[in-house]
Amino acid sequence: MSQETEIPWCNSTWNWAMGCTKVSPGCAYCYAEESLPAKFQGIKWGDAAERRIASDATFNAPLRWNKKPWVCDGCGEAFQTKDEATGTWNAKACKEGATVHRRRVFSLSLGDWLDRKIPAQVRARAMAIIHRCQDIDFLLCTKRPELFQDLAEAAQDWHFDHGDRNVTGWIQDWRKHGIYPKNVWVIASAEDQERLDERVPHLLNIPAVVHGLSLEPLLGPIEFNGPRLEWLAPFKDTDAMLRKTPRIDWCIVGGESGKNARPCNVEWIRSIKDQCVAAGVPPFVKQLGSNPRCRNGAGYYDCPAQLRLKHPKGGDPAEWPEDLRVRQFPEVQR
């Protein structure tokens, strides 16, 4: 499935494989599993199930998007124009105050691109398409960043065996020599402190132009304290060469949505947003979730009237406390 999307931090989703296996508490009410469109209802979760592989039309959708790589923030329209003299892409926003950006393609939203059950040749094919679409950005999100080296190597081997030296060399440069693609943001998803602590070191070991976090569904407080402060970008990064160590460049945060949504204390979201701002990392508050709470003085959760939100996912910033209305993106140093 490939489509325009309501997810506010991307322009399109690209699901070249669907289905997954649950790995941690954040997966309990997996949004992908619970939100599958009717035509995909037969897809099963778990290691015993086969993954559903997309049609050619869906698989190749980025090739089409790459021909109109710019998107206007104001109207969502895609632009194609290119300055032939300089070879750079140009675009105009629809109105004053609106901006344009390279299309952001979230993959996978109905699975995990580093799920071992996805056949190696399928991941290899997806990586080849990413390589061909250099004018748009791919936001690859995973709860399994520790598998990147193994699975990228398998994709590299597949291309080697099939004589595609171009993609073989590209993957090898990426995983072995730290020459990362300029159009791939790698994002680790974590729901609590324990999973953050497990996954961030693996995330930062993946060479990438942007290292992002998706702290959703947020199930507990998260502190970037002590040695964890080293994970956050410590300065405004105007010169990539200054970066001795990879850092977190972007942080999405949000509560759980859906009929089984677990409580999300709005203070957890506020704290993460404040820690990011203090460290110079752009935060993106996506949603307060379907079950937003505040902790009262006695240590119990309650749901004050101002958090009885109309939006089913708590995803309308106009309904939030003003200080939480922060939706920033990283400045990408290509």
Ligand code: SF4
């Ligand atoms: S890793 Fe993501 S897609 Fe897979 S089961 Fe967990 S929440 Fe669902």
